[in-house]
Amino acid sequence: MTVIPVKQTASLTAEELRKMQAYWQAANYLSVGQIYLLDNPLLREPLKLEHVKPRLLGHWGTTPGLNLIYVHFNRLIKRHDLNVIYVAGPGHGGPGLVANTYLEGTYSEFYPNISQDLEGMKLLFKQFSFPGGIPSHVAPETPGSIHEGGELGYALLHAYGAAFDNPDLLVCCVVGDGEAETGALATSWHSNKFLNPARDGAVLPILHLNGYKIANPTILARLDQEELEALFVGYGYKPYFVEGDDPETVHQLLAGTLDTIVAEIKTIQQDARINGFSKRPRHPMLILRTPKGWTGPKIVDGIPVENTFRSHQVPLAELASQPEHLKLLEDWLRSYQPEKLFDQTGKLIEELAELAPQGDRRMGANPHANGGLLLKDLKLPNFRDYAVEVPNPGTTTAESTRIMGQFLRDVMKLNLDRQNFRVMSPDENNSNRWNAILEVIDRVSTAEILPTDDHLSPDGRVIEVLSEQMCQGWLEGYLLTGRHGFFSCYEAFIHIIDSMFNQHAKWLKVTRHIPWRRSIASLNYLLTSHVWRQDHNGFSHQDPGFIDHVVNKKADVIRVYLPPDANTLLSVTDHCLRSRHYVNLIIAGKQPELQWLDMESAIKHCTAGIGIWEWASNDRGSEPDVVMGCAGDVPTLETLAAVDLLRQHFPDLKVRVVNVVDLMKLQPEEEHPHGLSHKEFDTIFTTDKPIVFAYHGYPWLIHRLTYRRTNHKNLHVRGYKEEGTTTTPFDMVVLNDLDRFHLVLDVIDRVPKLGYTAAYTQQFIRDKLIEHRQYITQYGEDMPEIRNWKWQH
């Protein structure tokens, strides 16, 4: 385990101070330049309207603070030889991060046309928030970033995710006082309860109190000192305060404080690494209070701008209509004295350029921020070794996700030495049946552990916290820095991170097209405790709509799997752990359920993603009378039970059973890379026979995926139609017409040739449904013939 040596605290010499101030001025100059200038980048001629962009887009307010911190971290990295990445929570301060990575040289290395000279600077300015250029926020295009910051609230989670299992890493995480109001951020401070300084890196949260959001003061900036300090003591930190609006004073205070903090972090780490973890330390954090829009225009049109919400975006926006604004802009730009910062060629002068660290120590070049560079494949056991014996389809039961847990246990075990695999869940690891993992690794907690606690220790790598947002954010941070993981969650409550998923999927989509970005491990979800088996928890726990949410994202980054049993789940899990740069969504059952496929059949089925289950069909060698499609474990069960009834009642009826594991197979191949060709689809589903399709989620999704298919007009889909309560498992499907009985009725409605026995069967089924209702309301559980049904063909 690495032990970082401690250096003494020091404050700045006059020379250091002068240079750092100049470097900061350079970063601020470049930031303002990006927001405003199309041309005349170093103001070597008087500023004219034609030099200014016609549309002014960007956020100035947070930028000088982000720049200040960057400059100080450059010093800190060099002084203490630190390995640092910079997470900019107020990610709309994009110009600041771009400016700093340009100054340190990484920007031009990644984008050679943006060279460190006058021509490059002109392009740097023009491209910002400009069509064909770069986005206005810190974005995947920004060197050194693992965090977009367009949607606020996830900075600290990404920072902790990056620090887990990265003992040498220090994550500088700037938290805006605006984003600090979000729920995700408010609970993120508690991440320190899951960070073990003996094993993990450090996070230095810097709460940047610049006081304002778009139009309002922030909550935290208006707390009195007692409450502010108490809040962060309460969160488990040792808060340091740096406040001021005089640059020199702030530089001195900040440099000294950061030296102290680094020494303290090193002391904490040394102690834990030498003596072992004993007690959660109070990690240092910094509260930095500087004016919003610092160094920008103080007054515009007689109204205060600096240090008010009015400096949030573009402080001078009426340049075309108000000539005095152009003058103010020129004064503002010249106040940084660019002529003293950049040489004749337009390059940062040498004495300032020296302030930046070298090579990979530059925050824009740190490989942790381009995690694919560091990614190592997981060592995977052979998933076939975990196979459930399935002598005959549909006769034995298993808890599919429990089997998956056994496989994941050995994935964890094989990679313990690499420390690059974590599983997350909102207090549901065992509820979701991943208990086996705890045989090889504990849950992590740095709190006091009591004897009654179960598999809990500071050395654990199973992370459980009652916040889907924390699980998601940590995992994203972990994956983005080149590691692997799996997130298990109750299906209904994964919607809590819908928006976080969006941002991650967008990140994946964009980074696919950035040449210097390397692929990272996929974000893998297991959704269980799913809609059909939340009969006990009731309506609030029933929602299968995350699939719908996922499939709206770009086809080349999303995958959806609905393995119907344990062996298919194993095969899919192995596949997902090997995949890169996707979001893989797996939905599978955790309750004892009938098993359908032996391992070889499962592999074959999962490789195809969709297939005719010949053993359940009786249309061999001919066209079927009806196709029974199914996707999802419970719909598969009900479909096969319906087929059983059909066989009994209509022995001559030719039924084809089609099971879908990979949902994207249903879409046309031009819409999704996994999609079946129309010919393949027609071969499976016929071009003219009725299809009764039992689906795990909202039925409309199947129509949306298949409306271009030849036989779509004959497709009838059953799924969740938002009916549910606390009832029995079988009643859940009955309430939504997805049960075996309704499926048989659906077939009868669609196959005209069934003749006079159809009416008898319809009456039989109506009687069964009444019997079901009476039985459950009397006994509170499903009829034995339902509970004990097996496939007997």
Add this chain to the structure above:
Amino acid sequence: MTVIPVKQTASLTAEELRKMQAYWQAANYLSVGQIYLLDNPLLREPLKLEHVKPRLLGHWGTTPGLNLIYVHFNRLIKRHDLNVIYVAGPGHGGPGLVANTYLEGTYSEFYPNISQDLEGMKLLFKQFSFPGGIPSHVAPETPGSIHEGGELGYALLHAYGAAFDNPDLLVCCVVGDGEAETGALATSWHSNKFLNPARDGAVLPILHLNGYKIANPTILARLDQEELEALFVGYGYKPYFVEGDDPETVHQLLAGTLDTIVAEIKTIQQDARINGFSKRPRHPMLILRTPKGWTGPKIVDGIPVENTFRSHQVPLAELASQPEHLKLLEDWLRSYQPEKLFDQTGKLIEELAELAPQGDRRMGANPHANGGLLLKDLKLPNFRDYAVEVPNPGTTTAESTRIMGQFLRDVMKLNLDRQNFRVMSPDENNSNRWNAILEVIDRVSTAEILPTDDHLSPDGRVIEVLSEQMCQGWLEGYLLTGRHGFFSCYEAFIHIIDSMFNQHAKWLKVTRHIPWRRSIASLNYLLTSHVWRQDHNGFSHQDPGFIDHVVNKKADVIRVYLPPDANTLLSVTDHCLRSRHYVNLIIAGKQPELQWLDMESAIKHCTAGIGIWEWASNDRGSEPDVVMGCAGDVPTLETLAAVDLLRQHFPDLKVRVVNVVDLMKLQPEEEHPHGLSHKEFDTIFTTDKPIVFAYHGYPWLIHRLTYRRTNHKNLHVRGYKEEGTTTTPFDMVVLNDLDRFHLVLDVIDRVPKLGYTAAYTQQFIRDKLIEHRQYITQYGEDMPEIRNWKWQH
């Protein structure tokens, strides 16, 4: 303004203590009975297996604590004549709330078959978590509840939402230490920065530290005392602590502490109401630390259960297989001495029944928890008075949501005296152009106000905080207690509350079928800063998928509107404010945009929800060659611009323009009450002509809504296909093929009769698209012919 008189603090006499303990025992007994018993409700014969439910479902762990608090609040309400509702954050403690409302008599008033006698008790027990009975959580069926609690994290937001503008109300809000880990709850504590004791009621948060979740200790329960206290001081509270596992001690401590707290709340309110608001007070809150599963089995099978995570759900679950568990259950039940609590008929004995408050003071009967009872219609100005002049379609511009803001300003103004209307936004009120509202009411903040702040005061009723979760939760609480409101939000980030929306929609669905529940005001969303005009903020700000999320919920509670201009937006807004018990989703533009309909046309169009725009069509009296459908402001603009091009290039082509305001019109009438009949749909969209449909969101949704329509095979939809970055507004539509040029190409592809000029037009368009690309990358804004286009027919 009401001033509540203060009473002196007192602790319990021995008699009071004995009775309260007995009442608590009764509540606990009834809770355990609900989880376990099918029969033999008062154990008048020895407990046998057949008396026990076959499936044991429920959560015991949190329940004794919820019961304890209920009993103490009964005393408090009587002693101080308080008006209290009880929000149970750990809502899975359903049996506790049901037990208490049964004991106080409200349950039997709402459900007369659950009578206060032996037969009623038997039914009470059986129905819990039983098919045909009641859900396992606190649910809409539970008297006195405004909060489901199935999904954790929203209790405190609902509590504050209920307290706003309800000066006489005290909301007792129990926060579980599990749910306290969620993001939503972690930021909810800051709600006190928005509560003005001069005008609003009080919230007493009770953090119930029972120490454990399903399988883990909680974060907050393992903080040391210093951090725990600091955290809540930091959140702005004055924390009181009550801890213990000896009932007598805890009763005394709790009674005394609650008396002190009530006195303090009254002092705070009196001061603010007499002297005016001066400074945010430190509101009291209570931290109650009692054992999880208190009074339940201490040890089961040699393993500790009480005060560990193992008491979370059903502590004795193997009754059928382990006879000694049955004995343990009987001992546990008998430990409450039910024979001393209930009389011969099965009714709570009189001396205990007297402990509950009377009438509406009972927490189960408080009308605030059935808000429809208190709901008063808003006084609405005539929305026609805010009409934008539209002399000709498509020639003048307006910012539609700014006009809406003027209407809402006067809604606010007319209802100021009723104090029953609030608007919420995540720091976006002005960004979303509702500035006018601030002319009549400020934003609310109880922080220090600085001279540079804008329209900010403790008396405001515009709530802005950078948390979509807080806005949503407060608004839900406000509506559920019988008031009105509107939530404006950036379209992309509304996904942050996807799951909260789910829960509210489910609440609305269920309460529609509970006879004693009264309809509440609809939850109204304005989504603006939408996908097409987030060209400046970039990809992270572009997501129109909330519509897809909403339409998955039950058709009878959701409505989606896409008004294309200001007058249609006014008409829709008025309609939504009058509606009841829906979620109304409105998506509209905030940028200057062309206006299409004068007010009378707008009203007619919105009343129909969909219609042929005759003035834009040239198919009068005949079948068109092509139908151009559109929904949403930007798609409408592009469609009309495309029609303009078509008229120029193909003057003989008969084009029909159909605009959709009410999206649900597209669905068949059997799927949604607003749906068009197939005949109506065919009349508008024809049965065989090509339809080119420009849609605001993901295009697949239109297919999902229309796949049953006759002419679906000819429907071609353009929409957002997840392409975007920081660019120009027009380039956003070009990137997604939704622009006028691509729409014309789509028509050319589908109408064969266009002849030789089609090739010329295709080339013209390809040239235009190249010209566009060149122009924006050179100038950074759209070509003047795009920016300045008007409708000139």
